[in-house]
Amino acid sequence: MAVIAEPVVQAPRASLLSRALENRSFLGSLFMLPAILILVLFLAYPLALGFWLGLTDTSIGGTGHYVGIANFVSLAKDSVFWLSVFNTIFYTVTASVVKFAIGLYLAVLLNERLPFKSILRAIVLLPFVVPTVLSAIAFWWIYDSQFSIISWVLIKAGLIHNYIEFLGDPWNARWSVVVANIWRGVPFVAITLLAGLQTISPSLYEAANLDGATNWQRFRYITLPMLSPIIAVVMTFSVLMTFTDFQLIYTITRGGPINATHLMATLSFQRAITGGHLGEGAAISNAMIPFLVAAILLSFFGLQRTRWQQGGRD
Amino acid sequence: MSSVHIRDVRKSFGGFEVLHGVTVPIEDGEFVVLVGPSGCGKSTLLRMLAGLENITSGTISIGERVVNNVQPKERDIAMVFQNYALYPHMTVGENMGFSLKLRGASTSEINKRVQRAAEILALTPLLERYPRQLSGGQRQRVAMGRAIVRDPQVFLFDEPLSNLDAKLRVAMRTEIKELHQRLKTTTVYVTHDQIEAMTMADKIVVMHDGIVEQIGSPLDLYDKPDNQFVAGFIGSPAMNFLKGKVAVNGTASFEGPNGVKLPLKSAPANSNGQAVVYGVRPEHFTIADDGADAEIIVVEPTGSETQVYAKLGGEQVVAVFRERHQFNPGDKVKLKPDPSLVHLFDETTGKRL
Numbered sequence: 001m002a003v004i005a006e007p008v009v010q011a012p013r014a015s016l017l018s019r020a021l022e023n024r025s026f027l028g029s030l031f032m033l034p035a036i037l038i039l040v041l042f043l044a045y046p047l048a049l050g051f052w053l054g055l056t057d058t059s060i061g062g063t064g065h066y067v068g069i070a071n072f073v074s075l076a077k078d079s080v081f082w083l084s085v086f087n088t089i090f091y092t093v094t095a096s097v098v099k100f101a102i103g104l105y106l107a108v109l110l111n112e113r114l115p116f117k118s119i120l121r122a123i124v125l126l127p128f129v130v131p132t133v134l135s136a137i138a139f140w141w142i143y144d145s146q147f148s149i150i151s152w153v154l155i156k157a158g159l160i161h162n163y164i165e166f167l168g169d170p171w172n173a174r175w176s177v178v179v180a181n182i183w184r185g186v187p188f189v190a191i192t193l194l195a196g197l198q199t200i201s202p203s204l205y206e207a208a209n210l211d212g213a214t215n216w217q218r219f220r221y222i223t224l225p226m227l228s229p230i231i232a233v234v235m236t237f238s239v240l241m242t243f244t245d246f247q248l249i250y251t252i253t254r255g256g257p258i259n260a261t262h263l264m265a266t267l268s269f270q271r272a273i274t275g276g277h278l279g280e281g282a283a284i285s286n287a288m289i290p291f292l293v294a295a296i297l298l299s300f301f302g303l304q305r306t307r308w309q310q311g312g313r314d
Numbered sequence: 315m316s317s318v319h320i321r322d323v324r325k326s327f328g329g330f331e332v333l334h335g336v337t338v339p340i341e342d343g344e345f346v347v348l349v350g351p352s353g354c355g356k357s358t359l360l361r362m363l364a365g366l367e368n369i370t371s372g373t374i375s376i377g378e379r380v381v382n383n384v385q386p387k388e389r390d391i392a393m394v395f396q397n398y399a400l401y402p403h404m405t406v407g408e409n410m411g412f413s414l415k416l417r418g419a420s421t422s423e424i425n426k427r428v429q430r431a432a433e434i435l436a437l438t439p440l441l442e443r444y445p446r447q448l449s450g451g452q453r454q455r456v457a458m459g460r461a462i463v464r465d466p467q468v469f470l471f472d473e474p475l476s477n478l479d480a481k482l483r484v485a486m487r488t489e490i491k492e493l494h495q496r497l498k499t500t501t502v503y504v505t506h507d508q509i510e511a512m513t514m515a516d517k518i519v520v521m522h523d524g525i526v527e528q529i530g531s532p533l534d535l536y537d538k539p540d541n542q543f544v545a546g547f548i549g550s551p552a553m554n555f556l557k558g559k560v561a562v563n564g565t566a567s568f569e570g571p572n573g574v575k576l577p578l579k580s581a582p583a584n585s586n587g588q589a590v591v592y593g594v595r596p597e598h599f600t601i602a603d604d605g606a607d608a609e610i611i612v613v614e615p616t617g618s619e620t621q622v623y624a625k626l627g628g629e630q631v632v633a634v635f636r637e638r639h640q641f642n643p644g645d646k647v648k649l650k651p652d653p654s655l656v657h658l659f660d661e662t663t664g665k666r667l
Contacts, residue, residue, distance in 0.1 A: 203399035206366050211413035211460075212387035221412070225403040 053282035060276040071283035080259050081284065084267040088291075090174065091263060092242045095181045099238055100231075102182065103189025108223070110190070111197040121194070128187035136251035139180040143167050143252065167253055170260030177261050180248050185241070189234055196230035197223070236299035240292060264288050316377040316390075316467035316500055317342045318363065323372035325358055332358055334524045335372065340517075343498045345491070349511035350521035350547070357472055359521070360504045364393050364470055376467055392461035393470040396477065398453045400445040400460075407432075407441035410459045431462040434493070451482045458493065469494075471503040475510065487513055508548050512536070520544050542664035545593050545657055551621060553593045554631040557661060562586040568658075574606050574627030577653040582667045590667060593657035596621070599633035605650030613641045624649065 020026045054071055058064025075081045110121055127135060142149055143166035151163040166176045200223065208218050246265040249255065255262035255270060262270070264284055272281020318340040325333040333355045340346050348356040361367040363374055365386030373380050381389050392413075400409050408415075410431055411424040419427075432438045435455045445453055454474060461469055471490070475483045491514050494501055505511055511518045512532045520527040520535065520543075527547075528540040539545035545553045558570035566581035568590070576592060608624040608631070615621075622633045622641055626649060633649060641647070658667040 201397065201399065203395045203397055204401060206364075206386075207393070207395060207399040207401075207460075208412075209366070209386050210364060210391065210393050211464075212416045217416060222401065 050282050050285055053278055054286040055283075056279045058278040058282075060273075060278060064279055067279070071280050072287070075280070075283060075287065080262070081267065081287075083259055084255075084262040084264050084284075085287075087174065087261060088243060088263045088265075088288075091178055091181065091245070091261075092239060095178050095185065095242050096235065096239050098178075098182050099185045099189050099242075100235060102186050103234075104193055104231075106186065106190040107193035107197055108219070110194050121191075124190055125187050127184050128191075132184065132247040133251050135184060136180065136248045139176075139183075139248075140252050143176050168257055170257060173253055173257055173261050177249055177252055180252060181242060181245060184248065185238060189238055192234040193227065193230060196227050196234075200226045232299055236295065239295050243291060243295065244288065318468055318500060318502065319373075319375045320359070320363070321373045321375075323359070323362065323374060324370045325355070325362060325367065326370045331370075332524050333370075336521070336524075336526055338519050338526065338529065340500060340502065343500055345494050345501045345503065345514060345516045346519060347503045347505060347511040347515035347517070348519045348521060349505055349508055350527075352506055353523075354521040355524040356504045356506075356521050360393075360470055360472055360502060363468075363502060364391055365389050390467045391470055392464045392466040392468075393472065394454075394457045394461055394474045396473040398445075398457040398474075398477075400453055400456055402445050404444075405441065406437060406443050406445070406448070406456050406459075409445070409456055410437075410441075410463045413460070413464050427463050427465075428459075431459045434462060434496070435459050450478050451486060454478065454486055455489075458490070462493075462497070467500065469499050469501040471501065473505055474503075475505070476507075483510075490514065509550060512548065518548075520547060522547075538666070539657065540666055542591055542593070542659040545659070545666075549595055551596045551632045551634065553595050553657070555659075556592045556594075556627065556629055556631070558590065558592060560585045560588045560590055560658070568592045568656075571627040571629055576606060576651055576656075578656065578658070579653040582658070585667070589661040591659040591661050591664070593659060594631075594651040595655065596632045596634040597636075598652045598655040599631075599635075599649050600652065601635075601639065601647055602650035603648060605648030608647050608649045610641050610643055610645045610647060612643060 053064070055066055055068060056064035057067045057070070106124055110117065110124065114120060141147060145163060145165060145168060148163060148166060150166075151160070154160045155163070165172060167173045204222055204226075205218055208222050213221065244265055245263060246269065249261055249263050249266045250269070253261045255266045259267075264287065268281045268284035268288075270281075271284060272278050275281070318338075320336060320338040320340070323333060323336045324331060336355070336359060338346070338348075338359075348359060350356050358367060362369050365381065365384065369382050373382055375381060376389060376391070401412065404412065407428050410428045414424045414427060428441070429438070432441055435458060437452070437455055437459055440448065440452060440456075445456065448456065457474070474490070475486055478486060487510060490503075494514075503510075503514065515532055517529060518532055518535055519529050522543050528535060528544045530538075532548075535544055535548045539548060542555065546555065556568075556570045556574075556576070558568055558574075560578070560581050561567050561569045561575075562581050562585070566578040568576045568578050570576055570592060576594075582588075606626055608626040610622055610624045611630065612623040613620060614623075619634050619636050620638065620641075622635065622639075624631055624633065624647065631649070659665060660667055
């Protein structure tokens with residue numbers, strides 16, 4: 001019996017490349033490649049290197065050896081390190097609380113019908129626009145022991161008789177850098193909260209007004225709860241940025257006097273770059289990670305959408 | 315419950331006057347609808363009544379009290395907003411009880427009144443939900459519930475149905491009317507939809523460009539519109555208007571465009587040759603041998619009735635028939651308006667003659 005082979009009609013074979021480009025997962029990976037490269041090169045690799053350095057005794061100009069947690073053990077006995085931890089927490093907490101209060105106040109104010117509103121908003125943004133180092137230098141002058149404008153004004157006004165040692169006394173210095181940080185950080189909080197306020201429908205306030213709410217009750221029952229998701233985001237960012245601050249301190253006090261304003265970031269830089277002990281400096285940086293993770297986790301759980309924000313029907 | 319009197323009220327934004335002396339009397343327990351095209355000032359008037367806008371001049375009184383300088387919360391009114399304005403972070407129950415909570419009412423009192431309002435509106439199973447979890451119609455009912463709970467002197471509604479789909483709108487229309495019949499609270503309702511106005515109102519206030527064109531019961535406005543604007547605004551499809559003049563030659567008639575002659579029951583005294591606008595509602599046309607020649611353009615059957623667009627004396631008119639004629643585009647028919655139901659308006663002033 002003769003078997004007649006059926007002629008098989010074959011589509012012309014597409015090249016391997018053009019077939020691969022039709023493949024969703026291949027194409028997806030291809031598009032992600034640049035982003036992955038950037039993340040690995042500039043984030044993952046430095047982070048991993050920092051971890052590793054923290055476990056070595058590397059110094060500038062020398063190859064290091066693995067020393068385990070020896071750096072952390074010595075830091076635990078280092079009073080300067082613990083002072084920097086205290087300073088960092090003090091700096092972060094006080095500055096963040098005040099930034100939130102002033103930022104919220106300004107946001108509510110700017111959300112009202114004001115004359116020259118757009119100009120006022122632009123002015124509020126100014127501290128954010130000026131490069132940090134420039135504003136730090138300005139503060140350095142303002143706090144100068146001989147040329148401080150604050151001292152000068154107070155003396156001319158007859159309120160004090162001697163120039164204030166803004167940066168010479170430990171607590172004065174701490175408060176001085178906190179004030180500089182607040183000045184620098186308020187615009188971010190204010191403008192972000194203002195954006196949040198503008199998403200609240202005016203008819204809610206009108207309804208509350210008809211329902212008999214006073215100004216304070218409108219703020220307490222409408223503004224604050226409606227704003228809470230944005231408050232959580234903006235304060236997380238604010239805390240992270242304040243905790244890792246470097247520029248202001250390094251420009252104004254370099255950590256002085258007697259380490260009174262050293263933050264973990266500035267101490268890390270001082271030990272690693274100025275002092276040459278890369279391993280120890282990296283260990284100080286690594287010690288910041290638990291605090292930052294805690295802050296992020298706190299906001300992560302705080303940020304979980306509350307019940308009223310969840311969409312859908314049941 | 316309370317009467318409301320709006321007397322010669324004017325409103326300017328900057329130097330621009332949007333309400334030019336509006337007077338509306340509202341009786342105790344009445345359902346009054348402010349209707350007009352967008353920009354006529356009806357919403358502004360309602361917001362002035364609520365206290366959300368200042369009164370430039372004139373007076374508004376609720377009951378015996380002039381409320382021009384009374385804070386919104388002191389006016390004892392409740393308002394249902396177009397977008398409902400429910401507080402998204404509060405449950406249905408909390409939304410409804412919010413005003414009582416602000417007044418410092420006890421929890422048991424709040425619960426009692428919220429429960430009662432929820433029963434009236436069939437919201438009881440939804441009290442624990444958040445506005446996001448509700449459908450449009452349910453949110454609408456919550457907004458009404460929030461108003462009912464307060465047991466105010468006056469209910470204000472600002473286009474409350476315009477965010478709902480057509481079917482739900484009809485259902486809610488009936489629901490609001492039923493609610494009013496039950497509670498008998500004085501209600502002021504703003505809409506741009508004349509069908510809503512016709513179906514719900516005890517009294518309609520037709521507004522246009524910041525003035526009141528006419529106040530009256532729905533059927534009064536339909537049967538005896540004071541002017542051409544009201545005639546064209548009330549009724550759907552809208553009244554047909556033909557320009558022409560009155561001819562009195564033994565019997566009165568109307569001479570329209572291109573020599574078309576239409577019947578008049580009677581002509582106003584000394585009106586021979588007067589330039590007028592002849593108004594006839596689509597449902598007042600009949601097919602008759604002594605009608606005017608017309609040519610059918612489009613036929614739109616809706617089932618219960620058929621809308622026929624036709625050229626009459628070169629002008630397009632629309633006629634509505636309940637009976638089923640066999641019409642096709644291009645057909646020649648003879649259309650005759652019912653002379654006793656025809657309206658005549660002065661061509662220049664638009665006033666009814």
